[in-house]
Amino acid sequence: MIKTQLEAALIVGKVLTGASLTAVLQTAKHNNLTLSSQQRGAIQDLSYGVLRFYGQLDALLDQLLKKSLKDMRLRYLLLVGLYQLQYSKSPPHAVVNHAVSAARLLKSGKGTQGLVNAVLRNFLRRREVLQNEVMKNDVARYSHPQWWIDKLRRQYPRNYQAILNANNQRPSMTLRVNQQKIDVDEYQRLLEESGLGTQLIWNGAIRLTKPVNVQGLPGFTAGLVTVQDAGAQLAARLLDVHDGMRVLDACAAPGGKSTHLLETANMALTVLDNDSERLVRLTQNLDRIKVKAMQLVCGDAAQPAQWWDGKLFDRILADVPCSASGVVCRHPDIKWLRRESDLLQFSKNQLKILNALWPILNKGGKLLYATCSVFAEENGLQIEAFLSQHSDARQLTLTQAEMIEGQLLPDSQHNGFFYALLQKS
Numbered sequence: 001m002i003k004t005q006l007e008a009a010l011i012v013g014k015v016l017t018g019a020s021l022t023a024v025l026q027t028a029k030h031n032n033l034t035l036s037s038q039q040r041g042a043i044q045d046l047s048y049g050v051l052r053f054y055g056q057l058d059a060l061l062d063q064l065l066k067k068s069l070k071d072m073r074l075r076y077l078l079l080v081g082l083y084q085l086q087y088s089k090s091p092p093h094a095v096v097n098h099a100v101s102a103a104r105l106l107k108s109g110k111g112t113q114g115l116v117n118a119v120l121r122n123f124l125r126r127r128e129v130l131q132n133e134v135m136k137n138d139v140a141r142y143s144h145p146q147w148w149i150d151k152l153r154r155q156y157p158r159n160y161q162a163i164l165n166a167n168n169q170r171p172s173m174t175l176r177v178n179q180q181k182i183d184v185d186e187y188q189r190l191l192e193e194s195g196l197g198t199q200l201i202w203n204g205a206i207r208l209t210k211p212v213n214v215q216g217l218p219g220f221t222a223g224l225v226t227v228q229d230a231g232a233q234l235a236a237r238l239l240d241v242h243d244g245m246r247v248l249d250a251c252a253a254p255g256g257k258s259t260h261l262l263e264t265a266n267m268a269l270t271v272l273d274n275d276s277e278r279l280v281r282l283t284q285n286l287d288r289i290k291v292k293a294m295q296l297v298c299g300d301a302a303q304p305a306q307w308w309d310g311k312l313f314d315r316i317l318a319d320v321p322c323s324a325s326g327v328v329c330r331h332p333d334i335k336w337l338r339r340e341s342d343l344l345q346f347s348k349n350q351l352k353i354l355n356a357l358w359p360i361l362n363k364g365g366k367l368l369y370a371t372c373s374v375f376a377e378e379n380g381l382q383i384e385a386f387l388s389q390h391s392d393a394r395q396l397t398l399t400q401a402e403m404i405e406g407q408l409l410p411d412s413q414h415n416g417f418f419y420a421l422l423q424k425s
């Protein structure tokens with residue numbers, strides 16, 4: 001446990017000073033080949049857990065420390081220890097003893113082991129009082145930054161607590177069945193026969209009661225199934241694609257929605273993304289499912305002049321880059337890395353992309369604008385602004401019952417998404 005605590009503390013430290021958790025975990029995996037897969041799993045669990053509850057753990061630590069620590073690595077290690085004591089099944093004495101040994105490895109001066117021991121034991125002794133005290137504060141109570149809580153409270157006065165709580169849950173694993181190859185019922189039976197518990201959500205989305213490694217999924221390599229959140233699985237149906245259409249997936253990588261589109265109808269699909277590395281992953285996904293895009297382009301969706309062949313599209317999917325505020329349970333680092341001011345930049349960029357794609361859509365054609373955000377600035381307000389500037393655009397009503405004006409809020413079944421379907425006259 002010593003190694004995993006220490007490694008998790010260093011990872012948490014990197015994230016809290018600005019790096020993305022996915023990227024840091026990836027680098028740690030490459031750099032530390034001596035770790036077993038079990039240790040890697042434990043490090044990942046600890047890093048995700050600390051970031052999920054960082055608001056609360058940080059406030060508890062402030063209560064426990066008399067003065068600030070010179071070596072921030074020690075603080076990150078204490079956060080890991082507190083997380084384990086609060087949320088894991090590890091025996092408390094083992095957590096404390098191992099954290100003390102891990103502190104020794106940090107070589108951060110005299111007295112550090114004693115300090116780690118005292119802080120963690122003190123927490124165990126005074127847990128209830130401390131907890132009651134810190135929970136008076138929003139950031140500790142919901143483990144989200146104050147600006148985020150305030151914004152959700154303003155935009156969703158009735159749902160903000162449910163959204164914040166959903167963001168702090170462990171994510172579930174949901175599958176999309178390739179219905180070109182197998183019926184949903186039949187695939188669900190295969191899962192159950194493999195001992196996996198399932199729950200049907202909608203349109204063939206199957207949620208597993210417990211996440212598994214993809215290689216353990218029947219027919220994964222043969223392309224029978226793809227891991228995709230149920231909310232993301234709405235895009236292909238909402239876009240209303242049919243055989244023979246010219247379709248553009250404008251922000252396509254890594255291809256979750258492109259492959260779904262290609263499973264839905266026999267179309268001429270152009271996939272576009274401005275990130276060449278992510279396009280490689282998209283190609284691998286197309287290959288696994290054995291579907292083909294007509295054209296694969298690395299380019300800027302806001303600059304069609306650089307890549308467009310001049311033929312109008314019948315359908316466009318604009319799954320634009322966004323704050324990702326709807327997928328916090330999968331990426332708990334997001335809430336600590338984003339700044340409120342980022343939203344303005346995201347929304348400017350989104351509008352630029354939307355404005356650039358509109359002219360290359362055929363008359364009568366449909367464009368589906370999508371984000372995995374819950375903030376109105378990137379969603380409803382964005383579409384309002386767009387419609388006020390384009391008299392040839394009208395917004396079509398979406399029929400998915402779980403959505404409120406195109407907004408799907410995160411809960412235990414799916415992540416948060418926003419969809420707006422626009423038709424050109």
Ligand SMILES: C[S@@+](CC[C@H](N)C(=O)[O-])C[C@H]1O[C@@H](n2cnc3c(N)ncnc32)[C@H](O)[C@@H]1O
Nearest residue numbers: 251252253254255256257273274275300301319
């Ligand atoms: C939300 S992700 C897309 C997810 C994808 N549609 C899926 O379902 O797997 C947004 C994508 O937009 C790409 N992107 C960002 N800015 C872009 C731009 N100006 N032009 C094209 N792609 C862009 C990013 O590289 C990223 O892959």
